[in-house]
Amino acid sequence: MCGITGYTGPKQASRILVDGLKRLEYRGYDSAGIAVQTDPADQRANALTVIKRVGKIASLRQAVPKDLSGHCGIGHTRWATHGEVNEVNAHPHADGSNRIAIVHNGIIENYLSLKGMLEHEGMVFASQTDSEVIAHLVAYHYDGDLEAALKAALKHLKGTFGIGCVCSQEPGRIVGARNGSPLVVGVGDGEMFLASDVNAMLAHTKRVVYLNDGEVVSLWPHDFRISDGDDQSVDPKIDHVTWELDAIEKEGFGCYMEKEIFEQPDSIERALKGRMDSEYGLAKLGGLNLSKKELHAMQRVRVIAAGTSWHAGLVGCHLVESIARLPALAELASELRYRNPVVEPGTLYLSVSQSGETADTLYAMREVQRRGGTVLGICNVVGSTIARESDGGIYVHSGPEIAVASTKAFTSQLAAFYLLTLSLARMHDMSHHDGSLFLSQLKAIPGLVKRALEQRDLIQALAKKYCHCSDFLFLGRGLLYPIALEGALKLKEISYIHAEGYAAGEIKHGPIALVSPQTPSVFLVPNDHLREKTITNLKEIKARGGPVIAIASEKDLEVAAIADDFIPVPDCDSRFQPFTMIVPLQLFAYFCALELGRDVDQPRNLAKSVTVE
Numbered sequence: 001m002c003g004i005t006g007y008t009g010p011k012q013a014s015r016i017l018v019d020g021l022k023r024l025e026y027r028g029y030d031s032a033g034i035a036v037q038t039d040p041a042d043q044r045a046n047a048l049t050v051i052k053r054v055g056k057i058a059s060l061r062q063a064v065p066k067d068l069s070g071h072c073g074i075g076h077t078r079w080a081t082h083g084e085v086n087e088v089n090a091h092p093h094a095d096g097s098n099r100i101a102i103v104h105n106g107i108i109e110n111y112l113s114l115k116g117m118l119e120h121e122g123m124v125f126a127s128q129t130d131s132e133v134i135a136h137l138v139a140y141h142y143d144g145d146l147e148a149a150l151k152a153a154l155k156h157l158k159g160t161f162g163i164g165c166v167c168s169q170e171p172g173r174i175v176g177a178r179n180g181s182p183l184v185v186g187v188g189d190g191e192m193f194l195a196s197d198v199n200a201m202l203a204h205t206k207r208v209v210y211l212n213d214g215e216v217v218s219l220w221p222h223d224f225r226i227s228d229g230d231d232q233s234v235d236p237k238i239d240h241v242t243w244e245l246d247a248i249e250k251e252g253f254g255c256y257m258e259k260e261i262f263e264q265p266d267s268i269e270r271a272l273k274g275r276m277d278s279e280y281g282l283a284k285l286g287g288l289n290l291s292k293k294e295l296h297a298m299q300r301v302r303v304i305a306a307g308t309s310w311h312a313g314l315v316g317c318h319l320v321e322s323i324a325r326l327p328a329l330a331e332l333a334s335e336l337r338y339r340n341p342v343v344e345p346g347t348l349y350l351s352v353s354q355s356g357e358t359a360d361t362l363y364a365m366r367e368v369q370r371r372g373g374t375v376l377g378i379c380n381v382v383g384s385t386i387a388r389e390s391d392g393g394i395y396v397h398s399g400p401e402i403a404v405a406s407t408k409a410f411t412s413q414l415a416a417f418y419l420l421t422l423s424l425a426r427m428h429d430m431s432h433h434d435g436s437l438f439l440s441q442l443k444a445i446p447g448l449v450k451r452a453l454e455q456r457d458l459i460q461a462l463a464k465k466y467c468h469c470s471d472f473l474f475l476g477r478g479l480l481y482p483i484a485l486e487g488a489l490k491l492k493e494i495s496y497i498h499a500e501g502y503a504a505g506e507i508k509h510g511p512i513a514l515v516s517p518q519t520p521s522v523f524l525v526p527n528d529h530l531r532e533k534t535i536t537n538l539k540e541i542k543a544r545g546g547p548v549i550a551i552a553s554e555k556d557l558e559v560a561a562i563a564d565d566f567i568p569v570p571d572c573d574s575r576f577q578p579f580t581m582i583v584p585l586q587l588f589a590y591f592c593a594l595e596l597g598r599d600v601d602q603p604r605n606l607a608k609s610v611t612v613e
């Protein structure tokens, strides 16, 4: 949700800023811009050159003159919140004299009153954004020291922000501030970077410092200085990023989503690696920060999450309850925060988030912590806010996920839930023998997912056949109900086809009215006690003339015979079917979107990391 870049050093800033923005494009992509401190020798008279364009980073790249000479600047890719998508509303925003330029990620809640106050002082606003007040406020307080001016401006701001700021009178200096929106400093050799996440700087440095809320940073090519809300200097903790640059390239795939879907055998393997103790039938989760006694004392589990991560949480809660026998519920973070939740002792909260930055999830988690709750994070992005603020957790290690629609992070989150379920179950009822069996089945998952991916051509053909239908139903029961929700979400997100995920047993209570020859139903048929019930639901749809695409075990010849179209998946213990069943649904959504000519990686109106409520 908006991406920020900053560079100061010996190289030409514009190229580094634009390349960095390209890496952050998944955070927002309606418009983009840069502000560069132009070298005195450059003909463009202003000491700050601001270039903005509507659309993706490619249009900004075209607009930046090849010979623009300047070694320090800031950049921004936008996901609009206040003010329509146009060039004026794009960032960076400058003050009236073009002395100060800022980029902002977040929302300034009191911007209208600040704007009124500044207009009263004679300042003229150009845009409809909340962010522009920051530029004018900094200019208002500027007296030769950009950091002091930004700090003075911050005192007036209510809301969330990650800010990057430059001043024409202080060559080579960038000042940044963070409150609620992520900001990372990249420490190079004679050059420094600022960005919303590490992807933007991975090509240049792997040494990073994650800023905390309330911190302000000044960057120069050879130095940086961080201070906290009380103006005390902070000793920076330099982390080393383990992600490789390759991991954020497409590596021969047409788009990131396709690459990430096909990467799942490896990413699930990574989530499990080193965490399976086959001898004792246990999971080894080193980051929980809970003693065995503390974990054993947990009487119930609550998941806090949004979007795809919530769907993983629904699967996880089903597992915890049915296998570890602890009551478990997954709640939408955006709902939990505002309903004055009761946080009971003995409750293990799990904050699940790929990015680790989703505002809804973060704020809900803080609310729970404020009430004394213990929150573990299940995150992908190392060093992200949720990962750092949680009391412990499990990194899912899927590697960078770039496509807006989440795929590999989802299956890695599932893997984390299976491991946690095993840990909890072995503390309660599960025997050593059953634990070992569970682990051996879990070990087989990457191989099964690999086989599920082999249905690629069949699924592409089905996508061709069905992609012009305007409505779909996705139906499943038990563990496969959240998978139906996730399948419907994937289709909606990237193909813009209306799809509803529903519990198969529930359709007769309303949604069956939607069934017609133009509305296909995708059925997830398990191979356990719910199989017969699901087949009955499937027949109810067939009897009303609705086309049925069924996904079931390759051995299920009966389902293959009843359905209009059949996608076989490798047979496995039904407890592990969420892994094999989600793969065809991801592929189906992907191929429908491709067939319809959609922008698969960057679907309209969405952003990957939603850092506003």
Ligand code: G6P
Residues within 6 Å of the ligand: 306, 307, 308, 309, 352, 353, 354, 355, 356, 357, 358, 361, 404, 405, 406, 606, 607, 608, 609, 610
């Ligand atoms: C956004 C994305 C979804 C994602 C959700 C939660 O809405 O578009 O794909 O599932 O945020 O993201 P998180 O990073 O918390 O898992």
